[in-house]
Amino acid sequence: MAMLFSAMCLQFCNPVTVMGNGRPAGSVVALPLEHVREREGTEIKVVSCRVVSQKVLPDMSRHAVLSAGASLWRSISCPSAELRLDLVLNCGQSFRWRETSEGHWTGVIAGRVWTLTQTQDRLWYWTYPSEPREERETETGADRVKTEPTGEGETQGVTNRREEKRGAERVNTEPTGEGEGITSYTEKKRRRGRELIKTEPMGEGEGEGEGAREVKTEEVSPQGEGSEQDRKEQAILRDYFQLSVSLGELYEQWSRADPHFKQVSETFTGVRILRQDPRECLFSFICTSNNHISRISGMVQRLCERLGEPLCQLDQTPYHQFPTLQALAAPGVEPLLRELGFGYRARFVTQSARQILEQQGPDWLESLRDVTLEEARLALRKLPGVGAKVADCVCLMSLDKAESVPVDTHVWQIARRDYASQLGAGHKSLTDRVYHDIGDHFRKLWGPYAGWAHSVLFCADLKKFQNLKAEEQVKKKGRKR
Known part of the structure; x- marks a missing residue:
């Protein structure tokens, strides 16, 4: 049923009193025009909505777009040099992200649906409320394979709910002290990884590498102080993208050890490993x-x-x-x-x-x-x-095995073509011995985060990203002139 609200009409969005996207009942937020059908003076007719505790919840049936109302989005500080969504979410690490509009990626993390986008210095995110459980039951019905109880008195539905809750709680989001923000489980483990970088050489004759400083990802909430939900969501993002690892410092170390990596990295910045x-x-x-x-x-x-x-x-x-x-x-x-x-x-x-x-x-x-x-x-x-x-x-x-280097025939070709490597010479197939020799070669060259460096070269060699190399060459020619 369409409902009427008194609101002030703006070009892209309209402030109304709603409950949604994690906001408390009665919050005044901007309603994107996609949800608006008619406007008569200051009267706005909403296309569809649900009533929750006598408050109006807009029907979240559309993918969010930042330009339709940035005040509804949350963001954290994250320079594009530290993360490029177009590369990381589209290079074969995860297979569940879709580009739902230009520069906007929608997928599932920790049991919730997210849309992510970025500007030069910020990572923006939108989370969607899940359907009420009673509505979910009718969607799949007989189309699903019936599953047997997983334990005494425990049905598959109970197992789903238990695992969804466990996924949401996987990140530790308890405050570390007054004014200190939060520390996730991953951030604690990454500190140990950064200690390895300080002590292991990055290449032949390189000496000791510098530690990777933690990337600052301060919170920004449209309403000032971040809520508990804001903090949990931001901790999930930091954990998923492993933002406690300074990619810029790793790129510098790999570039000093490897001239070929240095050349590739000028175009393919912001490639990091998902957790x-x-x-x-x-x-x-x-x-x-x-x-x-x-x-x-x-x-x-x-x-x-x-x-x-x-x-x-x-x-x-x-x-x-x-x-x-x-x-x-x-x-x-x-x-x-x-x-x-x-x-x-x-x-x-x-x-x-x-x-x-x-x-x-x-x-x-x-x-x-x-x-x-x-x-x-x-x-x-x-x-x-x-x-x-x-x-x-x-x-x-x-x-959390940053030194792991997956090797397939594609990576074998990269090793032989770009590193004049004789590894596996004379072999027509990738044997276990050749596999381990290539992995060890790259671990010796790049150090304890060798798997991350390998993924940059793998990404750069994908056909879908070859246009980026052409664009970079055009830019270089323009700078020479």
């Missing part, structure tokens, strides 16, 4: 065997739509949680995945999920963050469908 949920990362990369990024993204999307819990729908695009281990291991999932185009990978998905639940337990994957790279790699390779490259991708992108 993803280990379950999502593992099963996404099981789908990468003999595959390419666009097809993998479609497979992961179909997997989530059929087996994951619904979160919300924006512009007719549904967003879902990544499926739980119980959902992936359920009877009937393998034939369903084959129907969805997974082929032989369907068996690897279901068998790996069952093996983890039966032999290790639901928290096992996260526990691998606390073991060495070699221990984590060996443990993962015992799972069906997990070879050396998939194991290293999971270690690097979800298990």
Whole structure:
């Protein structure tokens, strides 16, 4: 039902009293014009809304756009040299981000749907409320594979809610002291990583490298003091993008050790490693065997739509949680995945999920963050469908193993073409010995964050980003003139 409000009409947005996007009931915020159908003087007719505790909640059925009302967005300080969304979210680390409008990326982090965009010095974000649970139940119905209880008296729905809550609580957001802000679990672990940089040489004859200082990401809230929800959301972002690691300092160290990296980095700044949920990362990369990024993204999307819990729908695009281990291991999932185009990978998905639940337990994957790279790699390779490259991708992108260097034929070609490397010369295939030799070569060259440096070169070699190299060459020619 359309409802009338008294409000002052502006060009892009209109202040009205609503409740939404984490704001308390009765907050005065700007309502984007997408939600406005008619204006008569100071009377605004809203297209659609829900009433929550006698307050009006605009129907969040559209992807947010910064230009439609920046006062509704939150942001943290983050220079583009430290993070480039167009590269990081589109280079094959995660397969669940969509560019929903120019420079705006929408995906799921920690059980919520986010839209992210950036300006030169700030990372802007918008989070969407999830659908009420009673509305979710009717969406999938018989289309979903029924899953059996996961424990005594515990249904799949209970498991979904428990895992969603655990994902949201994964980041420690307790204040560290009056006026100190917050310290996440990742930030504490990264301090240990930065100590490694101080003591290990970055290349032959380089001497000791400098430590990577923590990137300052001060909060900005449209209403002044950040709320508790603001602090939690910003901690989740810092954790996901690992913003406690100074990428600028790492680039400097890698450039001193490696002239080729220095040349590439002039164009490909802001490429950093995500810290993803280990379950999502593992099963996404099981789908990468003999595959390419666009097809993998479609497979992961179909997997989530059929087996994951619904979160919300924006512009007719549904967003879902990544499926739980119980959902992936359920009877009937393998034939369903084959129907969805997974082929032989369907068996690897279901068998790996069952093996983890039966032999290790639901928290096992996260526990691998606390073991060495070699221990984590060996443990993962015992799972069906997990070879050396998939194991290293999971270690690097979800298990805090910054020194992990995933190697495929593409990376092998980079090593031989750009580093005059004779590694694997005479071999027609990438053997285990060649794989480890290439990884060790790059770890010796780049140091304890070798996996991060490797990802910059991998990103720079993707066909989709070759236009950036051409643009950089045009700029250089213009500067010479």
